[in-house]
Amino acid sequence: MPSPIIVAPTGQHKLATPEGEVATARAAAACNTIMVLSFSSSCRIEEVASSCDAIRFYQLYVYKRRDVSATLVRRAESLGFKAIVLTVDTPVLGRREADIRNKYAGSPRRMIAPRLANLEGLMSFDDDIDAEGGSKLEHFASQTLDPSLSWKDVEWLKSITTLPILLKGIVTAEDARKAVEAGAAGVIVSNHGARQLDYAPPTISVLEEVVKAVGGAVPVLVDGGVRRGSDVLKALALGARAVMVGRPVFYGLAARGEAGARHVIEMLNKELELAMALCGCPSVGDITRAHVQTQGDRIRALL
Numbered sequence: 001m002p003s004p005i006i007v008a009p010t011g012q013h014k015l016a017t018p019e020g021e022v023a024t025a026r027a028a029a030a031c032n033t034i035m036v037l038s039f040s041s042s043c044r045i046e047e048v049a050s051s052c053d054a055i056r057f058y059q060l061y062v063y064k065r066r067d068v069s070a071t072l073v074r075r076a077e078s079l080g081f082k083a084i085v086l087t088v089d090t091p092v093l094g095r096r097e098a099d100i101r102n103k104y105a106g107s108p109r110r111m112i113a114p115r116l117a118n119l120e121g122l123m124s125f126d127d128d129i130d131a132e133g134g135s136k137l138e139h140f141a142s143q144t145l146d147p148s149l150s151w152k153d154v155e156w157l158k159s160i161t162t163l164p165i166l167l168k169g170i171v172t173a174e175d176a177r178k179a180v181e182a183g184a185a186g187v188i189v190s191n192h193g194a195r196q197l198d199y200a201p202p203t204i205s206v207l208e209e210v211v212k213a214v215g216g217a218v219p220v221l222v223d224g225g226v227r228r229g230s231d232v233l234k235a236l237a238l239g240a241r242a243v244m245v246g247r248p249v250f251y252g253l254a255a256r257g258e259a260g261a262r263h264v265i266e267m268l269n270k271e272l273e274l275a276m277a278l279c280g281c282p283s284v285g286d287i288t289r290a291h292v293q294t295q296g297d298r299i300r301a302l303l
């Protein structure tokens with residue numbers, strides 16, 4: 001890849017632009033970067049796969065109905081996706097109070113399920129939840145997500161696919177070591193954009209502990225709050241191999257569809273190049289731990 005900036009999986013891109021994830025994939029392809037397609041995408045996997053030659057990873061949620069998750073993995077695999085990103089921080093949905101207040105329904109239509117194009121024909125849902133108010137996403141998630149998600153599901157996933165599996169949502173050294181033991185091909189330090197557990201640590205603050213625990217066995221990626229190229233440089237200095245970007249791409253899509261998403265990725269790339277030049281780094285390989293100073297460094301220096 002020409003750059004270490006990857007598109008994070010975010011659901012329902014048709015909320016931002018009528019072309020949905022097809023626009024995002026084309027933007028990623030134009031920037032020669034990887035797009036991680038969300039399990040909750042509003043476009044079908046087939047549509048996204050045939051729209052361009054972006055390198056694609058497929059993000060997976062583990063449903064109570066394992067057959068549904070397995071079918072989607074197989075579809076992604078047969079369509080040339082290169083890896084599975086298993087999101088491990090969402091055995092249940094976090095309490096999203098704005099969604100509850102706004103009665104989030106995954107518009108433009110009013111139901112969540114029909115917007116998840118990939119589930120068509122695979123599952124039927126109890127959509128009759130108007131009377132309850134609140135977030136339809138929360139209701140939908142409680143029907144579908146398997147709250148018993150655990151390490152054994154990594155084993156299960158390995159048994160149904162030959163694709164490399166990255167675990168997304170690791171924030172501790174302990175889990176990072178377990179992920180490597182479980183055969184993960186990569187670890188993604190993420191707190192789901194702070195949408196799951198309040199008081200989960202900022203990912204940049206735990207990145208280094210995860211990198212140390214993994215000890216180079218597999219690549220470590222990070223997401224959360226990457227808004228500038230200099231943020232990318234900080235993450236690489238602390239040991240990440242790449243960063244993923246969620247909201248900024250979504251905002252670009254909302255502003256100008258495919259062109260907007262591409263603009264966001266290009267802007268971040270240019271900013272990264274600028275930050276690297278100003279730090280004296282001709283290539284990403286030249287970015288070292290010495291390029292950043294953390295709060296921990298400052299405290300240690302006082303001891």
Ligand SMILES: Cc1cc2nc3c(=O)[nH]c(=O)nc-3n(C[C@H](O)[C@H](O)[C@H](O)COP(=O)(O)O)c2cc1C
Nearest residue numbers: 008009010011038087192193223224225245246247
């Ligand atoms: C609107 C929205 C939808 C998201 N949907 C998913 C999803 O479907 N699957 C997933 O693994 N993560 C999802 N995430 C989390 C992102 O993959 C990523 O971890 C997070 O957005 C990174 O933080 P950033 O938005 O600050 O870049 C979502 C985040 C947002 C903001």
